[in-house]
Amino acid sequence: MPVNEEFKPTIVAFCCNWCSYAGADLSGTNRLQYPANVKIIRIPCSCRLNPMFVLRAFQRGADGVILCGCHPGDCHYTTGNYYARRRMTLLFSMLDFLGIERERTRVEWVSAAEGAKFAATMNDFSATIHKLGPNRRLEDLRCRKD
């Protein structure tokens, strides 16, 4: 589709400092490619992700939001990712209710050793968003760039 070819999605990836951010670094060290429209924001732990941040991202025109944290049981703060998992389950179903497709949001566990998984996840997620097309649901027109 010609429309989709021009479409450059904005994807925000929140990564916990201890595992996933390190995993993202590792995929860099190993020169594993993923699309440039994925932009990473470092947070101390996946449990730092306030649902507000996700809403804000969608309001400002993000097309997809992904949260990466340590594998269950491996959180640097022991239990943070369990909180994150529950909160995101709730948030995502609410977003779904608001018309933001489930595929636009994702939680993925990536360890510091899983550079390849990080790149694969981002490739996959970005392809999914590409297929879905731009997010128009929560986007605040007043925040439009153009």
Add this chain to the structure above:
Amino acid sequence: MQRVGVFVCWCGSNIAATVDVEKVAEVLAKEPGVVFSTNYQYMCSQAGQEMIQESIAKYNLTGVVICSCSPRMHENTFRKTCEKAGLNPYMVEIANIREQCSWIHKDKETATEKAVILGRAAIAKVHLNAPLTSGTSPVKKRALVIGGGIAGIQTALDIADAGFDVDIVEKEPTIGGKMTQIDKTFPTLDCAACILTPKMVDAAQNEKIHIYSYSEVSSVKGFVGNFKVTIKKKARYVDETKCTGCGLCTEKCPQKKVPNAFNLGLDNRRAIYIPFAQAVPKVATIDADYCTMLKSGKCGVCSKVCTAGAIDYTQKDAFIEQEYGAIVVATGFNPIKLDQYDEFAYSQSPDVVTSLEFERLMNAAGPTGGTLLRPSDGQHPHTIVFVQCVGSRCDDSKGKPYCSKICCMYTAKHAMLCREKYPDTDVYVFYIDVRTPGKNFDEFYRRAVEEYGVHYVKGMVGKVVPENGKLKVQASDLIGNQQLHIDADMVVLAAAIEPDKSARPLATMLTASMDTNDFFTEAHPKLRPVESPTAGIFLSGACQGPKDIPETVAQASAAAAKVIGLLNKDHLVCNPCTAQPDELMCNGCSSCEKVCPYGAITYVDKEFRGPNRTTLLRRVAQVNPAVCQGCGACTVACPSGAMDLKGFSNKQIMAEVDAICR
């Protein structure tokens, strides 16, 4: 608004090859608040750092953004650089344009565009940064070692040697661990007791070491440098200070039918006992499950024969509170239970034993006085079959997926010792692989085969059937490609080893992490092998993974070195990125307290000004910055949004989101 300086690094060609660094610096110069923007070949070099420092002074910068490699790499470097130039180190933000940009993109235009956006996000964040100061917390100069096996003993001795007080908490009545039960040790075949018991005595006599035997850790609070630990001293019904260890009571006690746990139930002991002659501390313990006096109030023989008056039937569990700067976990391992391995007839025949039971049968201080006799009839066995990897390297739920590492070597040892002591015995070892890496280990195994004539057969034993006083062993010989039927007198199973069952609850108490097999995980598998990811908790010995004695001791000393390094400090610098409640918004609901994994949040009643000159007393949250580790769980849990995280505040992250989505 800050006066921001932007410094774009080329990282040689690592960044500059795919990102147009000049353009990035140029575009970012137009961002609000940016008063200076430049690029340089190696920002982290001496010259680069000096340039940053000069620019801070020249342009009176209040915030610095460095577009370079990952903050995991050089965040600290640049923080220090700026600190030296008089800027608060937390006014620095890093935009990761190497690992997360130049290295993963090939197209220069896209990469440059992305680098600009990442730079913008960092600028947006730095505008909201606030200077932070790291607090310090004092270090309690005392260490706790949990578990008194060879690992715990070695760690304690080394720490004490450096002049610090150490407490050993051991759950059994004596320290020493598994090594006390072993007969001879590979690869040198010196006797375990001869090398272990002097160390146990050293530990007992060392003024700096205090041993809490028959004790457990019941609660752990606090954090690195300041742990508050409650130790439960279980009632042993004997006054440790009075007991001389003469052992008279253990001979006179009329309750003779207690399975002797030290000999793994191969013989019996009395209800009052000293596990073995060289026990440390050498103090009797009453087994409350079997003592007639404790159960029915009738007996009291031990109290009558004790000339020291040490017996005290009314003794209760005692709880001791102590503060520590560091904690070492040395809880060791146990062989797995073999009840589920019916094919080897372990529960059906007493002549099928585990390797550890075999150690006791060979041990001069064991139930047979060191003569190898069959448990069933006390006869000398002529054919012995050893089975390796029982429960190790297993895919099913019965066993363990990992290699227990020590079994190849101790089985070779057992086989060799049998052949040496009793040259008339036939010894078979069934194996999947023989794994003997280690100094002088392979030589040792080859000696068993070549010099001692042990029959090593590659293959697994399928079934053991007890029949007419013999054990019929059916096995496959994979190399000879045939089925073997051996009439054995004894079968010895090399059971897999697993962490002690008490390790999991202990890990929860310590907030230390474990792998799926319940071995403690290290902070880094290669570079920080003796530290747990939780600050102030260290790992020693087989609790971290299967290990033989040389490896255990090496790790024990390494852990001690880390502890000494920590205890040598008077103060620890705390991470200043901690949670902070806004007291005006907080309504004391306790949501944050519930999610805090460290117990860093408490509540106080504070006076606030109410309407019409009244004062209101309100319950508000307070965060102990020395305890808070800055995960941010509470910031999201807070329903009124009163809690925020310094360094990663709501506004800062939101600003980054805005910059990226712009």
